[in-house]
Amino acid sequence: MNWWRGAAIYQVYPRSFADGNGDGIGDLAGLRQKLPHLAELGVDAIWLSPWYPSPMADGGYDVADYRDIEPVFGTLVEAEKFIAEAHGAGLRVIIDIVPNHCSDRHPWFQEALRGQGRDRFWFHDGDFPPNDWKSRFGGPAWSRTPDGKSWYLHLYSPEQPDLNWTNPRVRAEFESILRFWLDRGVDGFRIDVADGLVKDFTRPDADTPYSDQDGVHEIYRSWRRVLDEYPDERVFVGEMWLPDPARFALYLRPDELHSAFNFDFLCCPWDPAELRRVIDGTLAAHAPVGAPPTWVLSNHDVTRHVSRMGRADTSFDFGRRQHLTPTDLELGRRRARAAIMLTTALPGCVYLYQGEELGLEEVDDLPDELRQDPVWERSGHTDRGRDGCRVPIPWGEDGPSWLPRPEHWRSLSVAAQSGDPGSMLAHYRNVLALRRAEPSLGDGPMEWLDLGPGVVAFGRGDDFACVLNLSDGPVALPAHDGVLLTSGPLDGTDLPPDTAAWLRRTR
Known part of the structure; x- marks a missing residue:
């Protein structure tokens, strides 16, 4: 069986995973030191959120250089050592690629502001923007250039200008970037905003003409041809928040992406009828294209599921994050222990988010002055954003961190839970060990x-x-x-x- 059809994949958010040099920020040194934790946990692969040089206007999803490593995290040489050491520990490595937009500090955008290569982005000259598209972070999706003469498109923050995928140079550049990392041994890519690369400015705004346009599929067919040149089953996993299961499945045809995140399941409330409905719908959507489903409970963008499952409303919606909602964490952890057994028993592959194996909850009460998610500012301080799920995880003897850990997390640290057979950590290890040993689990029928x-x-x-x-x-x-x-x-x-x-x- 293809390894990716039934894998357990662990997401690392580099800034918040493990700090190897004591500066309060996670880095490659810390990640390399903690590879034994991941191997013992029983996962098959690691997915890293962006590790590229970035001004960090959006947690690294504003990439300034796609062929290097953010200096705060380490160096390209260290990244190559990490890939080799992960492989030596039996772990594959999937990295984020961010093709919809780059950083406003990227050399291409800086050149465009000087009048060179403007057609690699979406610029509009005039007194007003060409439409009223809204940023997914709040506010308008068009901003003025510094000289005030033009507008440029950014579906996220103004520091993240959208790339123009009708330009052959953009397409060639990203195929070159794929090869750069494949040559260094990465086993695959998680594609950020996979549905958003193609825009149709002729369609009405109500049709969301910046999402799920048919032209995006040729891009991924071209990418797949690049990937298939390499040995050892390299893979793509797409991030698409799409309402139509049939449209979602088009990305998973045999000559496009291998898999994609199942956000319907993540958003589903803790309700038997709803769970059965979403599971049935997921299996039905994947069956025609022969792709494996994926199951995920938390990631770096959503409220941690221990908190969601301890609330009266256990669903998730970006428009209603329920910050500071009364939460029964004991109930949430009891349900989380059951939920991981559900997800790992379902057909397909499963994704874990760092810290869920410790039973960490959302940190809702971060001081406002420490919040770094652009959603906080773009929403006019009405949405507390995603920082609460990005607080660095506790290992034991932890120093200061870029976002403060709750004091009670000391009792949830890896050191505190290790050796306790009743801990959440022990439970996750038992679940993943049994899943790996049980021939009926992973990909297959149910x-x-x-x-x-x-x-x-x-x-x-x-x-x-x-x-x-x-x-x-x-x-x-x-x-x-x-x-x-x-x-x-x-x-x-x-x-x-x-x-x-x-x-x-x-x-």
């Missing part, structure tokens, strides 16, 4: 088991079952030959609410 409306249950292979109780009371387990793992203690022989079990089922 079948629903009917255990009542409040229970999500399904079988994998001939003798494996996952049972998740979302009802208000204990439920009887189906006939089985053994309990492989539970997310919490059983109630006698029954499964308590918000608890999951993996069973060796009787056929």
Whole structure:
């Protein structure tokens, strides 16, 4: 089986993973030191958020140089050593690529401001912008150039000008960037804003003509031809927030991307009917193109799921992040222990976000003056943004960090949880070890088991079952030959609410 069809992939947000030199910012030295943690956790690959030189106007997604490493993180030589050491530990490496936009400090944009190569971006001359497109970070998507003579398009912050993908030079440049990193051994790319590269200025604004235009598919077919020149199954995973499952599936045709993030599942509330609906919809959307589904609970852009699952409304929506909403963290962690058993038992591959193996919650109460997410400023301080899920994770003897850790995270650190068989960390290690050992898990078919409306249950292979109780009371387990793992203690022989079990089922 292709490794990526059933892999467990761990996301590293470099600034907040591990600090190797004591300056309060995560770096490659720290990441290399912590490779044993990831290997012991039991993941198959690491996905790194951008590690390129950047002014950090948007956490590194404003790239100033696609062929080097941000000096705060380390050097290109260190990156090459990290790739080799990760491979030596049995871990593949996927890196972010950001093709929709670059930094306003990128040499191309600086040249464009001087009148050279303006057609690599979207400029408009005149007293007013050509349309009223809105930035996804809030406010208008057009800003004046410093000389006041033109407007330029930025679907995100003004420091992130959109590239013009109708320009052959832009296309050739990114294929060269892909080769640069493939030659250094990376195993794949996560494509930021994969749906956004092509714009249609002739269509009405209501049609979101800056998202999911048909012309984007030829770009990815061209990229796939580059990738397929390399050995050892290099992969693409796309980031697309699309409402239409059929349009979503077009990106996953055999000559385009290998997989894409399943945000419907991430946003789904902790509700049995809704979970079954989203799982069925996900499987149905992927089946026609033969692509594996992906399952993810948290990432660097969304509220951590321990917090979401401890709230009255357990769904997620960018327009309603529910900052400072009353949260029962004990309930959230109980549900999170069950949720990882659900996601890792479903067909396909699973993504983990750094710190979820420790049961970390969203940090809602960061001091306003420390917030760095551009969403905070662009929204006029009405949206606290994404900094709360980007607080550096605790290892044990931690120094100061660029965003302050809550004091109680000391008890959630890797050091505090190591050796505790009841900890979240031990649970994740057990889940991932069993998933790797169980031949029925990963890619492949599943079948629903009917255990009542409040229970999500399904079988994998001939003798494996996952049972998740979302009802208000204990439920009887189906006939089985053994309990492989539970997310919490059983109630006698029954499964308590918000608890999951993996069973060796009787056929």
